[in-house]
Amino acid sequence: MIELRDVRKVYNEGRPDELTAVDGVSLKIEPHTVTVLRGPSGSGKTSLLSLIGAMARPTSGRIVVDGREITSLPERFLTDVRRATFGFVFQQGNLIRGVTTLENVMLPAYPLGGPRPALLARARALLDMLDLGHRAGSKAEWLSGGEAQRAAIARALVNEPKVIIADEPTAHLDTKLSREFMEFVARLKAREKTVIIASHDPLVCDAPTVDRAVGMRDGRLDGDGA
């Protein structure tokens, strides 16, 4: 369960290029649900996602994850929370070139120093689940757009996070792959994951598995006096 209380994020504060990306957002996200943040680019979706995912600190306001307030945690613990709780899927897929798919998927777990056989098994299982088993040994740059996106999902799942955060995941996918992606999100929900997606793609926002769609514009949620 994630709760945001009047969260603001201002970049370059006090400077001429000051930008308020998130302007007083209060939001509650229930566990095991799929939430979509809908809105055009520049609406602050990405910044909000990075705040929820403990990637950045809000300028003001509070964020509570599973009853634990993370806003005032020291850097060290914030990173631990992020690593343990959240898995990210980025717009660009963002796999490391020149490295195999399998290794790309395992990368998030490397700094944790867990036993390798278990990690290998987990990674392979994820690749199989996403129909990428046969591409495990291919270099990342040889994957197609859809395959790369699926590999990015596998990577986001390797540390068994409770929450998946995806930023415009279907931006580079065609209709068929976008639908497949949302089907996969449904499976994640069935496995008791919480999913938060930022997107302005109707295929995402209108998918049946989505529990809640929240509009966002100019750093504020719809219905919040935008």
Add this chain to the structure above:
Amino acid sequence: MRTWIERQRYIVDFTLSSLARRKGKNVALLLVYALVIFALASVLFFTEALRREARAVLRDVPELLVQRTVAGRHDLLPESWIGSVAGIRGVASARGRLWGYSYDPLSRANYTVMVPERFWGAKGEVVLGPGVARARDVAPGDKLPLRAFDGTYLTLVVREVLPADAELVASDLLLVGEEDFRSLFGVAPGVFTDVAVVVRNAKEVQTVAGKVTRLLPGARPITRAEIARTYDSIFDWRSGLVVLVLTGALLAFAIVAWDKASGLSAEEKREIGILKAIGWETSDVLLMKLWEGAVISLAAFALGALLAYAHVFPGKLALFGPVLRGWSTLTPDFRLVPSLDPYQTATLFFLTVVPYAVATVVPSWRAATIDPDAVMRT
């Protein structure tokens, strides 16, 4: 602890994958670095072996030698000097020595001609060092014509050739009797090259040397301790000029490494961003960069040092031939007794591995501290 080790291994896994992407370039880097270390280590090992040889073999050189200098030049000395030195309190005995250099136009080599304390040959006979026998291609029984000071030729019969094991001390020696020496060089009777002194009490040598200087103007005493010090210091690797040049090469190399790392390409910056975004901390990224440098420098050190050892000892420093031969035509066979000083090897290790590894990490600092959410926003 287990976690720490596993973490290192994972990071090394990734570092190796990362380096393998530009295999050609990284292999070239490795080989060049290994070459620099090879050259440096070769000189180090060689000079250390020479130093050990000198310490072992020159233990019993004459305790005290007295030379005469006139106007800054080494000059011959009269017989009276021998008597004067012998008369100093503490001196057990003093002996006039005869030795000098002879240039042989036939083999275009310099020989050292010497009258030993007790020459065991007859007049007209010569005992050769192994190098001379090689240069003039002679064996015991052969005749050896030598050009005398006045242009005439003095023919000596080879009585004996010193054993091959004596190369490092006697390679270029010609041992002759006193009469033949004086004929060869035109040195009048009663004149000597220098005086070899035996001192009764070893601790008195310095005192005796002092007395010699006071007693005989222009005398230059050389003690056994000074000879030992000379050999210790001239082969000190810190004073060798090749080492200076190579250290320069090493520094240049470190600068290149620094430049390579500090001008992180857009690609590398992107990758660091991705790593930060998927959960790697700044310390993990820096550790990876450190291993990038360490992998190359460790491998280069291993290759360079091992090849250097093989090069110097079984290989007799073959590749450095021109340096050793210089302009001399007679070079001894450098079959040195191997030595691998752990202290020196460790110093070499720290001077080569650490700077390179550091030069790879430090410039990456800025890029490694990038905020993960900055990646998301691009």
Add this chain to the structure above:
Amino acid sequence: MRSSTRFLLFLVGAGALLAAAGLHASAEQDRRAPEQEGRAALVRRLGLTDLCLFTEARYTRHLSQADRFSPFQEHPASLEHFPSGSIAGPPPRD
């Protein structure tokens, strides 16, 4: 095999070889001690003062007997004799 394991094996192997080189040096030193002793004996017997390393000049042949003037006599800048000077530095200051 994991690549880090391979690298580790390489390092261990290299370390072992280096240790072997050290042992080789040690063994050779013991084995050739009599040979070195022979040279020392020759030095004693003939009253020699220097190792015979570089025979191109007086002050490179008899490193301990030459003073600083000898190289200077040949050439003003010749304190260091190239190329043997790259291995043997100038004699220590008295």
